[in-house]
Amino acid sequence: MLFEIPTGTKDFLPFEARWKKEIEDNLHQILSSWGYQQVITPTYEYLNTLAQGEQSRADYFSFFSEDGDTFALRNDFTTPIARLSKIALSQEPRPLRLYYMGNLFRLKRKERKREFWQAGAELIGDGSKVADAEVLALAMDTLEKIGIKNWSLDISHRGIVKGILEDSKLSSEAKKNAESLLIKKDYADLKKLVEDENSGFDLTLLPKLRGSGDILDVAETKLTSPKAKLALMEIAKTLDALKPYNYKQINIDLAMVKDFSYYTGMFFEAYAPGVARVICTGGRYDKLLSNFGATEPAVGFAIGIDEVMDSLVFQKKDTASISLPDLGILYSQENYEEAVAVALKKRQGGLNVFIALENESVPPAKEYIKI
Amino acid sequence: MLTIALPKGRLMDRVLHLLKKAEIIETTGYAESRKLIIEDPKAKLRYILAKPTDVPTYVEHGVADLGIVGKDVLRESERLVYELLDLGVGKCRMIVAVSQQSNLIQIQELGFSAKVATKYPNITTDFFRSHGIQSEIIELNGSIEIAPIIGLADAIVDITETGTTLKENGLRIIGDVCSISARLIANHASYKLHYKELQDILEKLEEVCE
Numbered sequence: 339m340l341f342e343i344p345t346g347t348k349d350f351l352p353f354e355a356r357w358k359k360e361i362e363d364n365l366h367q368i369l370s371s372w373g374y375q376q377v378i379t380p381t382y383e384y385l386n387t388l389a390q391g392e393q394s395r396a397d398y399f400s401f402f403s404e405d406g407d408t409f410a411l412r413n414d415f416t417t418p419i420a421r422l423s424k425i426a427l428s429q430e431p432r433p434l435r436l437y438y439m440g441n442l443f444r445l446k447r448k449e450r451k452r453e454f455w456q457a458g459a460e461l462i463g464d465g466s467k468v469a470d471a472e473v474l475a476l477a478m479d480t481l482e483k484i485g486i487k488n489w490s491l492d493i494s495h496r497g498i499v500k501g502i503l504e505d506s507k508l509s510s511e512a513k514k515n516a517e518s519l520l521i522k523k524d525y526a527d528l529k530k531l532v533e534d535e536n537s538g539f540d541l542t543l544l545p546k547l548r549g550s551g552d553i554l555d556v557a558e559t560k561l562t563s564p565k566a567k568l569a570l571m572e573i574a575k576t577l578d579a580l581k582p583y584n585y586k587q588i589n590i591d592l593a594m595v596k597d598f599s600y601y602t603g604m605f606f607e608a609y610a611p612g613v614a615r616v617i618c619t620g621g622r623y624d625k626l627l628s629n630f631g632a633t634e635p636a637v638g639f640a641i642g643i644d645e646v647m648d649s650l651v652f653q654k655k656d657t658a659s660i661s662l663p664d665l666g667i668l669y670s671q672e673n674y675e676e677a678v679a680v681a682l683k684k685r686q687g688g689l690n691v692f693i694a695l696e697n698e699s700v701p702p703a704k705e706y707i708k709i
Numbered sequence: 710m711l712t713i714a715l716p717k718g719r720l721m722d723r724v725l726h727l728l729k730k731a732e733i734i735e736t737t738g739y740a741e742s743r744k745l746i747i748e749d750p751k752a753k754l755r756y757i758l759a760k761p762t763d764v765p766t767y768v769e770h771g772v773a774d775l776g777i778v779g780k781d782v783l784r785e786s787e788r789l790v791y792e793l794l795d796l797g798v799g800k801c802r803m804i805v806a807v808s809q810q811s812n813l814i815q816i817q818e819l820g821f822s823a824k825v826a827t828k829y830p831n832i833t834t835d836f837f838r839s840h841g842i843q844s845e846i847i848e849l850n851g852s853i854e855i856a857p858i859i860g861l862a863d864a865i866v867d868i869t870e871t872g873t874t875l876k877e878n879g880l881r882i883i884g885d886v887c888s889i890s891a892r893l894i895a896n897h898a899s900y901k902l903h904y905k906e907l908q909d910i911l912e913k914l915e916e917v918c919e
Contacts, residue, residue, distance in 0.1 A: 449770075490901045523900070526795030526892070548904070589901075609898040614771030615789075616897070 346452030356661055358455075361484065361646060362439060365457045368483050369437040372476050374459045377436050379418040385410040390629040391417035392600055397444045399452075411443035415458060416600075416626070416638055423462050424631035432463030432634075439643075451644060458620070458640030462627070465635030467572075470604050470622060471579035477618055477639040478585050481608060484641075486649050489617070491608040492548070492591040495573050496601050496621075499544070499593075501565025506538035516541055520595045540566060544593035551577055553590045576604050600626045603637075610645070612652020617645040664689040666703035668696040673709045680709060710753045711899075711906050714773035715739070716761035716782070720891055723798040724777050731913040753906070765790055765894065774899035775910065780889045781868050785829045791900055793911055794893040797918050801870040803832065805884035808857040816840060816884040819864060826856035827866040836866070836886050854878040 343349060350358055366376070385400055385408040398410035412418055415438045423434055439457040459476055461469050474493070481489045499520060503513045512535050519528040525545050532538050540561050547557050554574055561567060573590065580588070596605055596619075605621025620639025627634040665684055669677035677693045684691045694700045696708065715724055725737040739747055739756065747756045757773055764778040765788035776790070779799055783792070805825075807813050819825075819842055826847045827833045837844040847862050856862040858879060868889055869875055872882065893914060900907060 488902070490904075492901060523791035523793060523895075525793065527792075589904075591901075607901075609901045611902060614769065614896055614898050 344452075346447060346450070348451060348453070353661070358643065358647065361643060361650075362457070364484055365439060365480065365641075365643075368480050369457065369459055369476075372435070372459070372472075372479070374435040374437040374476075377419065377422060377438055378440070379412065379415070379422060379438070381441075382409045382411050383418060383421075384408070387421055388413060388417055390420070391626065397446045399443050399445055413442055413444045415440070415442070415456060415640065416460065416623070419460050419462075419638075420627045420636070421630050423460075423636075424627055424634070428631060433469070434460070434462040436460050436462065455643035456640050457643060458638060460636060460638035462636040463634050464637070465622075465624060467575045467579040469635075469637050470576045471583065473620060473637045473639055474576070474580055474588075474604075474606060475583040475585065477606070477608065477620055477641070478583075478587075480641055481610070481618060484646055485653075486610045486617070486646065487653055489587070489608050489610045490589065491587060491606055491618075492589045492594060493573060493576070493604060493606045494590065494592055494594040495569040495604050496596075497569030497572065497603070498566050499541075499595050501567075501569055502538060502540040502544075502561070502563040505563040505565050506540070508535050508538045512538075517595060520544070520593060521597055523593065547592040548589065550589060553592070557592055573604060596621070599623075606639075610649040612649045613645045615645070617642055617649060663692055663701075663703045664705065665691045666700060666706045667691060667693045667709060668700065668706055669693060669709045670696050677709050680707075710755055711775060711903060711910070712755045712757060712773045713910075714757045714759045714764045714767045714776035714778075716764050716778050716891075717758050718761060720761070720777070720779060720799045721758075724796070724891060727796060727798055727914070727917060731917045733910060733913055762786065768894050768896050771896045771898055774896050774903060775907065776894045777891055778894060779868075780887070780892055781829060781832070783892055783894065784887075785831050787831055789897065791895040791897060792892050793895050793900075794914055794918065796891040796893060796914065799889070799891040801868045801889045803829070803866065803868050803886035803889055804875075804882045805836075805864055805866055805886065806854075806857075806869075806875055806880040806882050807864045809879045809881050811857070811863075811881070813864075813883055816842065816864075819844070823864060824862040825864050825866055826853055826862035828853060829866055832886065833866045854880055 385398060388410050391414050398413055400408050400410040403409055419436055419438060427434060437459040441453050441455050443453050445452060461473055478491060503516065508516060512531060516528060516531055516538060519531065529542050532542050540563050543560050547553055554570055557570055594607065600623045601621040602624045603622035607616050608618040610617045618639060618641040622637040624635040627636055667677050667681050681691045681693050721740050725740055728734045729737050745758050757767060759767060761778055761782045764776040765783055765786040767773040768776040768790045769788040781803055805816050813819065822843050822845055824847060825833055825844045826849050828849060830846045830848045833846055849856065853865045853867045854874060855878065856865050866886060875882065895907060
């Protein structure tokens, strides 16, 4: 009988596990260095709690409690952290700076991991552009310090597409279609939809509105929707607050849409060479916390640890290397006690040590001593 | 270097002519090549000649940055890719057809649990569901036209350019699913990471597709 592991799961063998831990240690260091404190939430929660998050992520491993309640494995960290900030940490002074690291589970992930690893940070109780800039800068600092080269990060604002749709005369069905066409960047069908409905012409301008900061000026002259123009000003203010951090690699992509997300303001996405999907994403979500108590603004980001590993492998940098134990102590039957004592001493001295009976098969080590 | 996945078969010639017209390639000779990967170092481009159904897979997984594929294959694949441009070639319709002998006039008459043969089970399921018709899908890989004749299905969903093949096989169209043409698709990450090179190709193609 062959014991397989389920599709979408993975074993981390010693060399990978060690490398993953190094990356995670690094992430702990980076996130702590910005004054964020780690929280650990349960691996499973009431489904009803998780369901307060993104509707598009209605994708859970779920099961029943002994009382018939539905539990689900966490499929996102932001929602559990929103819960704990409004309940366990409701009396803590604001803003809260929290970070997390761990595994998430989603069932409907074709050809992708169903158990995957993420780290991220949430800045809760600060609605300012300075907070937006801090989280953006923290995301970029994380990409840099973790060793990703040539990443690309794009910013937009929920109010761009939402504002254009609200200011247009498109039917509610056409609005929904327009949004899903933007998600696919299906500009051919988008143009047709706008022409058929004879409204929402701003939408067809969005595809060309991608580039560095000066795209905002171009957009200001071209877009007619007043609500979208307000969102442009918001992006400009966030970029202003970001200036002292001195990042040059930032782009603006006004055609960007997040699938039914909880984001209410600025949001961003980053990509890295060697990874076919987003590596890091985040944004402002000022309504999510009101599901658990009084309204409170919040902004955060997450980075995929599996994606970081993929990109580093692609760059062929610091990838998995085997680290052998420092010392193997070989002993004969009658010297067993002495071998144990020597090993204890060597471990106190900071070495990684094992003992092995001489003549039997001996595992690899950097060095051996015989007793 | 950008990698572009091209579809072998029905679309190949038309796609190559379009690429030549856009001055992206110098020759349309790739069609005769037995090679599966063709490099064009001067243009910093590499082509993968793929089975059409594999083009969206290559692009979603990022082994090709761009791809060209028919909307029929693209919609059926349900892959997460960007659809940047309608190339306007390989135009045809996806239709519902029944046997000439059948007295059905419109799809609504197909009634409860109609048997439908098709190469496009996902599109067909969506289409009938959105029209409130329960259908039982029979997936075939070729010669769809014979399914109603030999009594395998009540109707078929397939693509047709002129309708001639359908007529010759004793079939009659009773409904339209969607119109089809070749699309330029892009990988999500490539779109951002190689934006300039990608826009360059996009603009050249836009010019010849007007």
